[in-house]
Amino acid sequence: MNALKCVMDRWRALALVGAVFSCASAERSLAQSTASDRVLNGTVVDSAGRPVAFAHVAQRGSARYAVTNANGVFRLALDPATREVVVIRRIGFSPAEVQAPTTPDSAALRVVVASAPSTLPTVRIEGRGDAYDQYLDRQGYYRRMGKATTSGTFLSRDLIERRNPTELTQLLRDVPGVQVVARGGRAGKGNVPVGRGTCALGLVVDGRRVEYHAPPRESLQPRIRSIVSGSPAPALDESPTRVAESFDELVDPQQLAAAEVYPTAVSVPAEFQHLARSCGLVVVWTSFK
Secondary structure, eight states: OHHHHHHHHHHHHHHHHHHHHHHHHHHHHHHTOOTTOEEEEEEEEETTSOBOTTOEEEETTSSOEEEOOTTSEEEEEEOTTSOOEEEEEOTTBOOEEEEOOOSSTTOEEEEEEOBOOSSOOOOOOOOOSSOOOHHHHHTTHHHHHHOTTOOOEEEEHHHHHHHOOSSHHHHHTTSTTOEEEOOOOGGGOOOEEEETTTEEOEEEETTEEEOOOOOOGGGGSBOOOOEETTEEOOSBOOOSSOOSSOGGGTOOGGGEEEEEEESSSTTSOGGGHHHHTTSOEEEEEESOO
16 A cells, blocks of 8 residues: 555656646746737647647747646647647657647647557568679579578688688688698699598589699598608699699689589589589689679
8 A cells, every 4th residue: 555655646746747847838938929929728639538748839930839737738829920830749659740720819729649659560681791792693692502401611702802812722721621732733823622532622613614633532642741851741642744724723713703612522502413523612603794
Protein backbone atom coordinates (compact mmCIF):
# COMPACT_ATOMS: atom_id res chain seq x y z
CA MET A 1 0.00 0.00 0.00
CA ASN A 2 2.82 2.36 0.81
CA ALA A 3 4.41 1.68 -2.58
CA LEU A 4 1.09 2.35 -4.38
CA LYS A 5 0.59 5.57 -2.43
CA CYS A 6 4.10 6.66 -3.38
CA VAL A 7 3.39 6.05 -7.07
CA MET A 8 0.09 7.96 -6.90
CA ASP A 9 1.80 10.89 -5.18
CA ARG A 10 4.41 10.99 -7.94
CA TRP A 11 1.72 11.01 -10.64
CA ARG A 12 -0.09 13.87 -8.90
CA ALA A 13 3.16 15.82 -8.65
CA LEU A 14 3.86 15.20 -12.33
CA ALA A 15 0.38 16.33 -13.31
CA LEU A 16 0.80 19.46 -11.18
CA VAL A 17 4.14 20.27 -12.83
CA GLY A 18 2.58 19.74 -16.26
CA ALA A 19 -0.32 22.01 -15.42
CA VAL A 20 2.00 24.70 -14.14
CA PHE A 21 4.20 24.38 -17.22
CA SER A 22 1.17 24.50 -19.50
CA CYS A 23 -0.16 27.61 -17.77
CA ALA A 24 3.24 29.25 -17.94
CA SER A 25 3.55 28.53 -21.67
CA ALA A 26 0.03 29.78 -22.28
CA GLU A 27 0.77 32.96 -20.35
CA ARG A 28 4.00 33.37 -22.35
CA SER A 29 2.06 32.98 -25.61
CA LEU A 30 -0.64 35.38 -24.51
CA ALA A 31 1.92 37.87 -23.25
CA GLN A 32 3.24 38.10 -26.81
CA SER A 33 -0.20 38.89 -28.19
CA THR A 34 -1.75 42.28 -28.95
CA ALA A 35 -5.29 43.51 -28.93
CA SER A 36 -5.70 42.60 -32.64
CA ASP A 37 -4.46 39.03 -32.17
CA ARG A 38 -6.85 36.12 -32.21
CA VAL A 39 -6.73 33.61 -29.36
CA LEU A 40 -7.09 29.98 -30.34
CA ASN A 41 -8.44 27.53 -27.80
CA GLY A 42 -8.21 23.85 -28.51
CA THR A 43 -7.84 20.30 -27.35
CA VAL A 44 -5.45 17.58 -28.50
CA VAL A 45 -6.67 13.97 -28.26
CA ASP A 46 -5.53 10.60 -29.55
CA SER A 47 -7.46 8.35 -31.95
CA ALA A 48 -9.40 6.88 -28.99
CA GLY A 49 -10.49 10.32 -27.81
CA ARG A 50 -8.17 10.39 -24.80
CA PRO A 51 -6.52 13.74 -24.02
CA VAL A 52 -2.85 14.10 -24.93
CA ALA A 53 -0.95 15.98 -22.25
CA PHE A 54 2.26 17.98 -22.75
CA ALA A 55 1.83 18.26 -26.52
CA HIS A 56 3.71 21.14 -28.16
CA VAL A 57 1.35 23.38 -30.16
CA ALA A 58 3.02 26.07 -32.28
CA GLN A 59 2.06 28.51 -35.01
CA ARG A 60 4.22 27.92 -38.07
CA GLY A 61 6.41 30.88 -38.99
CA SER A 62 6.23 32.50 -35.57
CA ALA A 63 7.77 32.04 -32.14
CA ARG A 64 4.41 31.52 -30.47
CA TYR A 65 3.58 28.20 -28.90
CA ALA A 66 1.67 26.54 -26.09
CA VAL A 67 1.72 23.22 -24.26
CA THR A 68 -1.38 21.16 -23.55
CA ASN A 69 -2.29 20.51 -19.92
CA ALA A 70 -3.26 17.20 -18.34
CA ASN A 71 -6.65 17.41 -20.10
CA GLY A 72 -5.08 18.05 -23.50
CA VAL A 73 -6.28 21.68 -23.52
CA PHE A 74 -4.19 24.54 -24.90
CA ARG A 75 -4.61 28.30 -25.45
CA LEU A 76 -2.54 29.95 -28.18
CA ALA A 77 -2.41 33.60 -29.29
CA LEU A 78 -2.04 33.65 -33.08
CA ASP A 79 0.13 36.17 -34.87
CA PRO A 80 -2.05 37.74 -37.62
CA ALA A 81 1.01 38.53 -39.72
CA THR A 82 1.79 34.83 -40.13
CA ARG A 83 -0.11 32.13 -41.97
CA GLU A 84 -2.31 30.45 -39.39
CA VAL A 85 -1.05 26.87 -39.63
CA VAL A 86 -0.78 25.10 -36.30
CA VAL A 87 1.75 22.27 -35.80
CA ILE A 88 1.25 19.73 -33.02
CA ARG A 89 4.08 17.50 -31.86
CA ARG A 90 4.34 14.98 -29.03
CA ILE A 91 6.75 12.10 -28.43
CA GLY A 92 4.98 8.84 -29.23
CA PHE A 93 2.63 10.45 -31.78
CA SER A 94 2.95 11.36 -35.44
CA PRO A 95 3.24 15.13 -36.04
CA ALA A 96 0.03 16.85 -37.12
CA GLU A 97 -0.67 20.11 -38.97
CA VAL A 98 -4.02 21.89 -39.09
CA GLN A 99 -5.32 25.15 -40.47
CA ALA A 100 -6.55 27.43 -37.71
CA PRO A 101 -10.30 28.13 -38.07
CA THR A 102 -11.37 31.55 -39.27
CA THR A 103 -14.13 31.79 -36.66
CA PRO A 104 -14.13 34.61 -34.07
CA ASP A 105 -11.81 34.72 -31.10
CA SER A 106 -11.79 31.89 -28.62
CA ALA A 107 -13.06 29.40 -31.26
CA ALA A 108 -12.33 25.87 -30.12
CA LEU A 109 -10.17 23.50 -32.17
CA ARG A 110 -10.05 19.73 -31.70
CA VAL A 111 -6.97 17.99 -33.05
CA VAL A 112 -6.65 14.22 -33.26
CA VAL A 113 -3.09 12.86 -33.36
CA ALA A 114 -2.23 9.29 -34.33
CA SER A 115 0.09 7.11 -32.29
CA ALA A 116 3.50 6.59 -33.88
CA PRO A 117 4.56 2.99 -34.62
CA SER A 118 6.27 1.46 -31.59
CA THR A 119 8.39 -0.87 -33.73
CA LEU A 120 10.20 -0.23 -36.98
CA PRO A 121 9.76 -2.53 -39.97
CA THR A 122 12.44 -5.15 -40.51
CA VAL A 123 15.47 -3.72 -42.27
CA ARG A 124 17.77 -6.05 -44.15
CA ILE A 125 21.28 -4.79 -44.86
CA GLU A 126 23.61 -6.60 -47.21
CA GLY A 127 27.18 -5.60 -47.84
CA ARG A 128 30.34 -6.85 -49.44
CA GLY A 129 33.89 -6.42 -48.25
CA ASP A 130 34.89 -5.49 -51.78
CA ALA A 131 33.26 -3.44 -54.53
CA TYR A 132 30.68 -5.39 -56.52
CA ASP A 133 31.88 -6.48 -59.95
CA GLN A 134 29.27 -7.50 -62.51
CA TYR A 135 31.83 -9.51 -64.50
CA LEU A 136 32.75 -11.58 -61.44
CA ASP A 137 29.07 -12.10 -60.69
CA ARG A 138 28.48 -13.49 -64.18
CA GLN A 139 31.40 -15.89 -63.73
CA GLY A 140 29.91 -17.26 -60.48
CA TYR A 141 32.64 -15.82 -58.23
CA TYR A 142 30.27 -14.51 -55.55
CA ARG A 143 28.13 -17.66 -55.70
CA ARG A 144 31.11 -19.91 -55.05
CA MET A 145 32.44 -17.60 -52.35
CA GLY A 146 29.10 -17.68 -50.52
CA LYS A 147 28.74 -21.47 -50.49
CA ALA A 148 29.47 -23.02 -47.10
CA THR A 149 30.83 -26.16 -48.76
CA THR A 150 33.47 -24.31 -50.78
CA SER A 151 36.95 -25.06 -49.45
CA GLY A 152 38.81 -22.62 -51.67
CA THR A 153 40.41 -19.30 -50.73
CA PHE A 154 39.08 -16.14 -52.40
CA LEU A 155 41.34 -13.15 -53.01
CA SER A 156 39.41 -9.96 -53.74
CA ARG A 157 40.63 -6.94 -55.65
CA ASP A 158 40.68 -4.97 -52.40
CA LEU A 159 43.05 -7.50 -50.81
CA ILE A 160 45.25 -7.61 -53.92
CA GLU A 161 45.60 -3.82 -53.93
CA ARG A 162 46.52 -3.78 -50.23
CA ARG A 163 49.27 -6.36 -50.72
CA ASN A 164 50.46 -4.79 -53.98
CA PRO A 165 52.36 -7.90 -55.18
CA THR A 166 54.83 -7.87 -58.04
CA GLU A 167 54.35 -11.58 -58.76
CA LEU A 168 51.28 -13.80 -58.65
CA THR A 169 52.95 -16.33 -56.36
CA GLN A 170 53.41 -13.62 -53.71
CA LEU A 171 49.62 -13.70 -53.26
CA LEU A 172 49.69 -17.46 -52.75
CA ARG A 173 52.27 -17.67 -49.96
CA ASP A 174 49.68 -17.16 -47.20
CA VAL A 175 46.97 -19.34 -48.75
CA PRO A 176 46.23 -22.44 -46.60
CA GLY A 177 47.38 -25.66 -48.22
CA VAL A 178 49.65 -23.93 -50.75
CA GLN A 179 53.44 -23.86 -50.72
CA VAL A 180 55.46 -21.71 -53.12
CA VAL A 181 58.61 -23.50 -54.25
CA ALA A 182 61.45 -21.34 -55.56
CA ARG A 183 63.27 -22.96 -58.49
CA GLY A 184 65.40 -20.11 -59.78
CA GLY A 185 64.02 -19.90 -63.38
CA ARG A 186 64.52 -17.28 -66.05
CA ALA A 187 65.07 -13.76 -64.67
CA GLY A 188 64.44 -15.18 -61.23
CA LYS A 189 60.81 -16.06 -62.11
CA GLY A 190 60.88 -19.76 -61.31
CA ASN A 191 58.40 -19.99 -58.44
CA VAL A 192 55.98 -22.90 -58.53
CA PRO A 193 52.76 -23.06 -56.43
CA VAL A 194 52.39 -26.53 -54.96
CA GLY A 195 49.21 -27.85 -53.39
CA ARG A 196 48.63 -30.68 -50.96
CA GLY A 197 50.12 -33.94 -52.17
CA THR A 198 53.13 -32.21 -53.77
CA CYS A 199 51.29 -31.38 -56.97
CA ALA A 200 51.95 -28.23 -59.02
CA LEU A 201 48.75 -26.20 -59.21
CA GLY A 202 47.18 -25.55 -62.59
CA LEU A 203 46.40 -22.03 -63.78
CA VAL A 204 43.04 -20.92 -65.19
CA VAL A 205 42.77 -17.37 -66.58
CA ASP A 206 39.27 -16.03 -67.26
CA GLY A 207 37.87 -19.55 -67.52
CA ARG A 208 40.61 -21.03 -69.76
CA ARG A 209 43.46 -23.21 -68.58
CA VAL A 210 46.90 -21.83 -69.41
CA GLU A 211 49.78 -24.29 -69.52
CA TYR A 212 53.17 -23.49 -68.11
CA HIS A 213 56.25 -25.64 -67.79
CA ALA A 214 55.74 -26.95 -64.28
CA PRO A 215 58.30 -29.45 -62.99
CA PRO A 216 57.18 -33.08 -62.75
CA ARG A 217 55.84 -34.35 -59.44
CA GLU A 218 58.91 -36.42 -58.68
CA SER A 219 61.21 -33.41 -58.91
CA LEU A 220 59.17 -31.66 -56.20
CA GLN A 221 59.60 -34.45 -53.67
CA PRO A 222 61.67 -33.26 -50.68
CA ARG A 223 64.82 -35.16 -49.87
CA ILE A 224 67.12 -35.30 -46.85
CA ARG A 225 69.06 -32.08 -46.36
CA SER A 226 72.78 -32.52 -46.66
CA ILE A 227 75.89 -30.37 -46.39
CA VAL A 228 78.05 -29.96 -49.49
CA SER A 229 81.34 -28.07 -49.11
CA GLY A 230 80.12 -26.59 -45.85
CA SER A 231 76.85 -25.24 -47.34
CA PRO A 232 73.32 -26.71 -47.15
CA ALA A 233 72.27 -28.47 -50.32
CA PRO A 234 68.91 -27.45 -51.87
CA ALA A 235 65.93 -29.15 -50.25
CA LEU A 236 64.39 -29.87 -53.67
CA ASP A 237 65.82 -31.63 -56.71
CA GLU A 238 66.30 -29.40 -59.72
CA SER A 239 64.45 -30.24 -62.93
CA PRO A 240 66.86 -31.45 -65.65
CA THR A 241 65.17 -29.24 -68.24
CA ARG A 242 65.23 -25.46 -68.28
CA VAL A 243 61.91 -23.78 -67.46
CA ALA A 244 60.90 -21.90 -70.61
CA GLU A 245 57.87 -20.11 -69.22
CA SER A 246 57.10 -19.91 -65.51
CA PHE A 247 53.91 -19.40 -63.52
CA ASP A 248 54.68 -15.77 -62.61
CA GLU A 249 55.33 -14.78 -66.23
CA LEU A 250 51.79 -15.57 -67.33
CA VAL A 251 49.71 -13.08 -65.32
CA ASP A 252 50.48 -9.60 -64.02
CA PRO A 253 48.89 -9.39 -60.52
CA GLN A 254 48.14 -5.69 -61.10
CA GLN A 255 45.65 -6.77 -63.79
CA LEU A 256 43.69 -9.09 -61.49
CA ALA A 257 40.07 -8.46 -60.57
CA ALA A 258 40.00 -11.46 -58.20
CA ALA A 259 41.42 -14.95 -57.69
CA GLU A 260 40.29 -18.32 -56.35
CA VAL A 261 42.73 -20.90 -55.00
CA TYR A 262 41.90 -24.62 -54.61
CA PRO A 263 44.87 -26.53 -53.11
CA THR A 264 43.63 -30.05 -54.03
CA ALA A 265 41.74 -31.66 -56.88
CA VAL A 266 38.82 -32.59 -54.61
CA SER A 267 38.43 -28.97 -53.51
CA VAL A 268 37.97 -27.76 -57.10
CA PRO A 269 34.30 -26.85 -57.86
CA ALA A 270 32.42 -28.99 -60.38
CA GLU A 271 32.52 -26.32 -63.09
CA PHE A 272 36.35 -26.39 -63.04
CA GLN A 273 36.89 -30.13 -62.57
CA HIS A 274 37.59 -30.70 -66.28
CA LEU A 275 40.46 -28.18 -66.00
CA ALA A 276 42.02 -29.57 -62.81
CA ARG A 277 43.71 -32.69 -64.24
CA SER A 278 44.13 -34.41 -60.84
CA CYS A 279 45.69 -31.35 -59.16
CA GLY A 280 44.44 -28.17 -57.54
CA LEU A 281 43.86 -24.93 -59.42
CA VAL A 282 44.58 -21.24 -59.22
CA VAL A 283 41.65 -19.51 -60.96
CA VAL A 284 42.24 -15.84 -61.76
CA TRP A 285 39.94 -13.22 -63.24
CA THR A 286 41.57 -10.28 -64.96
CA SER A 287 40.38 -6.71 -65.31
CA PHE A 288 40.13 -7.18 -69.08
CA LYS A 289 36.47 -8.16 -69.39
